[in-house]
Amino acid sequence: MKLDRHSSVPLYAQLRELIVERIQEGVYRQGERIPSEMTLCEELDLSRPTVRQAIADLVSDGILEIQKGRGTFVAVEPERFSIPHFNALTFSFLNLSSYDDINLQPVQHMDPDPELDAAFNIPDVKHAGYWMLQWPIMFEERVYGWCTSHISAQVFPNLGQSISSGKRMIEIKSNKYAFLPIKGNVALLARPAKNREAMALEIPRRTIVLAVSGQLYGRNGSVCEHLRVVLRPDLLQLEIN
Amino acid sequence: MKLDRHSSVPLYAQLRELIVERIQEGVYRQGERIPSEMTLCEELDLSRPTVRQAIADLVSDGILEIQKGRGTFVAVEPERFSIPHFNALTFSFLNLSSYDDINLQPVQHMDPDPELDAAFNIPDVKHAGYWMLQWPIMFEERVYGWCTSHISAQVFPNLGQSISSGKRMIEIKSNKYAFLPIKGNVALLARPAKNREAMALEIPRRTIVLAVSGQLYGRNGSVCEHLRVVLRPDLLQLEIN
Numbered sequence: 465m466k467l468d469r470h471s472s473v474p475l476y477a478q479l480r481e482l483i484v485e486r487i488q489e490g491v492y493r494q495g496e497r498i499p500s501e502m503t504l505c506e507e508l509d510l511s512r513p514t515v516r517q518a519i520a521d522l523v524s525d526g527i528l529e530i531q532k533g534r535g536t537f538v539a540v541e542p543e544r545f546s547i548p549h550f551n552a553l554t555f556s557f558l559n560l561s562s563y564d565d566i567n568l569q570p571v572q573h574m575d576p577d578p579e580l581d582a583a584f585n586i587p588d589v590k591h592a593g594y595w596m597l598q599w600p601i602m603f604e605e606r607v608y609g610w611c612t613s614h615i616s617a618q619v620f621p622n623l624g625q626s627i628s629s630g631k632r633m634i635e636i637k638s639n640k641y642a643f644l645p646i647k648g649n650v651a652l653l654a655r656p657a658k659n660r661e662a663m664a665l666e667i668p669r670r671t672i673v674l675a676v677s678g679q680l681y682g683r684n685g686s687v688c689e690h691l692r693v694v695l696r697p698d699l700l701q702l703e704i705n
Numbered sequence: 706m707k708l709d710r711h712s713s714v715p716l717y718a719q720l721r722e723l724i725v726e727r728i729q730e731g732v733y734r735q736g737e738r739i740p741s742e743m744t745l746c747e748e749l750d751l752s753r754p755t756v757r758q759a760i761a762d763l764v765s766d767g768i769l770e771i772q773k774g775r776g777t778f779v780a781v782e783p784e785r786f787s788i789p790h791f792n793a794l795t796f797s798f799l800n801l802s803s804y805d806d807i808n809l810q811p812v813q814h815m816d817p818d819p820e821l822d823a824a825f826n827i828p829d830v831k832h833a834g835y836w837m838l839q840w841p842i843m844f845e846e847r848v849y850g851w852c853t854s855h856i857s858a859q860v861f862p863n864l865g866q867s868i869s870s871g872k873r874m875i876e877i878k879s880n881k882y883a884f885l886p887i888k889g890n891v892a893l894l895a896r897p898a899k900n901r902e903a904m905a906l907e908i909p910r911r912t913i914v915l916a917v918s919g920q921l922y923g924r925n926g927s928v929c930e931h932l933r934v935v936l937r938p939d940l941l942q943l944e945i946n
Contacts (some may be wrong), residue, residue: 481910484900484911485900488900488901544894550893551945552946647946649944649945650944651945652944652945653938653941654913654939655938655939659725659726669725672895672913676945697894697895697896697913698895701892701893701894702894703891703892704791704792704890704892704893704917704945705793705888
């Protein structure tokens with residue numbers, strides 16, 4: 465890309481894109497200092513205010529970083545936490561061997577819900593409703609994601625009590641062999657966070673999040689768990705094999 | 706959420722969030738009309754300019770839509786194109802049975818490249834370089850994604866010529882049994898588009914895209930293909946089993 469002095473795009477905006485391009489192409493590398501304002505002025509025959517405006521914009525975008533007394537640096541992207549072997553069962557509650565390591569929020573019993581009834585394929589009659597389990601995906605005291613799992617109270621009538629009395633997972637699962645997830649079908653997409661999700665993830669409202677949602681199936685072929693997970697895409701990546 | 710008249714957050718900004726919340730909770734549904742300015746003024750005891758400002762903001766965010774003479778509607782999210790059974794091999798070139806259905810860009814020969822050499826685990830000596838193949842993921846004349854595949858020219862020395870002469874895939878693959886992908890390891894993340902990617906996807910610069918990248922392995926265990934795919938997250942979702 466070259467600066468075009470006859471363009472209707474102001475020079476500072478062109479310079480901004482030029483710097484972004486140089487970062488993307490590795491001319492300016494992450495964590496390294498970019499040339500000084502003066503050097504950029506001379507190289508590109510630009511005025512000081514033009515260069516200053518472009519740099520100020522990129523600093524406010526988080527692309528550049530000013531280190532006082534040292535110069536302007538290409539911001540280092542936060543290292544992403546990798547979730548290995550990601551698949552439909554990765555965020556399953558029923559697939560856990562223990563819930564000691566997750567910071568489970570109080571389990572709530574919910575009344576029948578049309579959306580969940582449809583997902584679980586439960587006919588439109590009175591039934592036992594659902595347990596809702598929620599827990600954050602944490603790493604070094606930072607929230608990376610937020611999991612919500614719904615489990616039918618018909619199949620697991622005492623789940624809430626069992627969890628609050630600290631029953632071990634192996635006991636909760638005993639005799640439920642046919643209702644434990646062995647496969648699933650989840651959709652993964654990126655979309656703006658809903659207000660509640662943004663609050664749970666501690667991010668600004670409507671930030672783009674990765675959303676994973678869908679159903680897990682037990683050995684008997686019926687839906688045993690419904691998942692709704694939101695993840696911070698700036699901190700996480702999923703490894704798919 | 707309730708409006709707080711003593712808050713330092715201006716009322717129009719609070720109302721904006723209240724409307725977003727009502728949409729997210731299904732009080733106002735996609736494609737349906739929201740109450741008129743006048744009705745909102747009365748319900749919430751707000752002035753007309755406050756309501757107008759909140760609505761104008763949400764229209765410019767694409768959350769609401771004004772239909773002339775009919776009222777203000779909750780914008781309908783574009784339906785997403787679903788990629789079923791997504792896995793590491795989904796965007797592989799060598800895994801295709803034919804390249805008739807993809808709009809393959811001119812295949813380029815590239816010199817050895819340190820990043821690719823590391824991925825392919827090719828020692829730092831003279832070697833044949835790579836073929837770079839690029840194609841869009843299209844659906845009804847719209848670009849949903851952009852695939853870049855690198856394949857070693859040592860293993861497929863005549864790939865470029867074979868493709869430009871229209872050789873069939875079955876011929877290209879013959880005798881290459883050990884070098885065809887059977888598994889892979891890709892990372893999926895969301896990040897701002899690079900300028901070139903934004904251009905290929907026809908989206909504004911630095912829009913968030915889904916990026917899938919990694920290596921595919923042949924039967925002999927060595928890397929046979931390197932993938933770099935960017936997808937439009939507003940149009941696509943991946944189904945993971």
